[in-house]
Amino acid sequence: MKKTTRVNHPPRVAVPADNHPLVAPIYQSVKFEFESLEETVRNLRGERPGFHYMRASNPTTRQLELTLAPLQDRDDCLASTSGVNVIAQTLLGLTKQGDHVLCFVETYGPTRQIIRRLLGRFGVTHTMLSIEDLPGIEHTLASTATRLMVFESPTNPVTKIADIARLTQLARQHGALTVMDNTFAGLHQHGEYDVDYFVHSLTKYASGAGDVMGGAVIARAELLRPLRAEFSMFGALLDPHAAFLIQRGLKTYFVRYREQSANAQRIAERLARHPSVARVHYPGLPTHPQHALARAQMREFGTVVSFDLRGGGEAGRRFTEALELFALTASLGSTESLVMAPQMLKPRDLTADQLAISAITDGTVRLSIGLEDIDDLLQDLERALSTA
Numbered sequence: 104m105k106k107t108t109r110v111n112h113p114p115r116v117a118v119p120a121d122n123h124p125l126v127a128p129i130y131q132s133v134k135f136e137f138e139s140l141e142e143t144v145r146n147l148r149g150e151r152p153g154f155h156y157m158r159a160s161n162p163t164t165r166q167l168e169l170t171l172a173p174l175q176d177r178d179d180c181l182a183s184t185s186g187v188n189v190i191a192q193t194l195l196g197l198t199k200q201g202d203h204v205l206c207f208v209e210t211y212g213p214t215r216q217i218i219r220r221l222l223g224r225f226g227v228t229h230t231m232l233s234i235e236d237l238p239g240i241e242h243t244l245a246s247t248a249t250r251l252m253v254f255e256s257p258t259n260p261v262t263k264i265a266d267i268a269r270l271t272q273l274a275r276q277h278g279a280l281t282v283m284d285n286t287f288a289g290l291h292q293h294g295e296y297d298v299d300y301f302v303h304s305l306t307k308y309a310s311g312a313g314d315v316m317g318g319a320v321i322a323r324a325e326l327l328r329p330l331r332a333e334f335s336m337f338g339a340l341l342d343p344h345a346a347f348l349i350q351r352g353l354k355t356y357f358v359r360y361r362e363q364s365a366n367a368q369r370i371a372e373r374l375a376r377h378p379s380v381a382r383v384h385y386p387g388l389p390t391h392p393q394h395a396l397a398r399a400q401m402r403e404f405g406t407v408v409s410f411d412l413r414g415g416g417e418a419g420r421r422f423t424e425a426l427e428l429f430a431l432t433a434s435l436g437s438t439e440s441l442v443m444a445p446q447m448l449k450p451r452d453l454t455a456d457q458l459a460i461s462a463i464t465d466g467t468v469r470l471s472i473g474l475e476d477i478d479d480l481l482q483d484l485e486r487a488l489s490t491a
């Protein structure tokens with residue numbers, strides 16, 4: 104073999120079957136081959152396991168999917184390039200022209216856009232209510248044939264709690280499927296509820312390091328099967344490098360979530376006593392209007408604390424710019440603490456009535472609590488509040 108040929112057909116290093124790497128390798132290969140045409144064809148027909156082309160599947164990405172599914176008490180998962188991608192693909196995959204979707208004002212902004220603009224363009228209608236409006240939800244499901252109910256809990260940014268048992272029971276009773284964005288609650292909570300599809304941004308808690316994006320939809324295998332073929336048409340399977348980084352992040356997921364939630368609880372308690380703060384939104388506070396429901400549904404209350412400054416938007420600007428440890432940027436779930444100012448939080452697509460339901464005020468600030476020392480965080484907050 105000439106050298107030019109050899110570099111394209113390098114020697115294979117076969118790891119013996121009884122010899123395992125402790126950390127699974129990155130399968131950075133688009134193509135996989137079998138030794139015969141017959142086995143290739145059987146694999147393409149789904150008659151034998153194996154891999155063929157990375158747009159459909161890759162061992163590293165598959166390993167991440169199989170790690171994620173049982174965290175959420177389900178048996179299958181599809182991982183894609185971002186949380187928004189997985190939400191868009193899941194909603195497109197589950198609806199057709201003429202279907203109706205029930206969704207909520209208290210929803211991640213891009214999810215509202217996907218339902219209104221993207222699904223709307225393909226003739227899917229929607230009703231948007233408050234997550235707290237149980238009579239309205241029951242009335243809509245009873246009076247309008249509904250394909251999907253799409254909701255989240257705790258909600259972004261004011262951490263309202265959805266009554267998951269009641270919502271899923273109503274959806275089931277009226278023949279609607281449920282899609283729950285469980286990003287805020289994390290991968291280990293709410294799995295015991297009768298939710299059909301959990302969607303997650305893996306960009307947040309799963310990786311924790313803030314250096315990689317990903318998304319996942321987690322469900323029972325028979326519910327995921329119809330989505331799987333369509334996912335490969337979008338060509339957005341999570342890249343194996345990203346899957347590897349997220350898999351690595353997951354090893355410390357539980358300690359991070361627990362520790363960051365404990366920090367968030369301390370911070371919420373401290374803010375609740377501060378004279379410049381009108382109201383703190385954190386499900387772990389006994390003063391949260393749905394604290395009892397949160398305690399029944401959750402073991403940890405998450406790492407997002409939001410609050411309303413008495414001084415409104417101007418105080419919010421001074422406060423967020425005075426913080427030193429909190430980065431003024433989007434996202435959550437990283438080991439660094441982050442802050443979003445009122446000017447970054449105010450939705451621009453809502454009517455005045457919907458804005459009132461959202462409970463976002465001119466002075467609402469959102470904190471995402473990281474892994475820094477709690478006393479340093481409290482000191483930074485106190486100092487910035489005194490300048491606000």
Ligand SMILES: *Cc1c(COP(=O)(O)O)cnc(C)c1O
Nearest residue numbers: 185186187211284286304306317
């Ligand atoms: C961040 C986020 C998303 C979107 O995830 P990306 O990975 O940024 O695309 C969806 N839902 C919620 C609740 C989020 O916080």
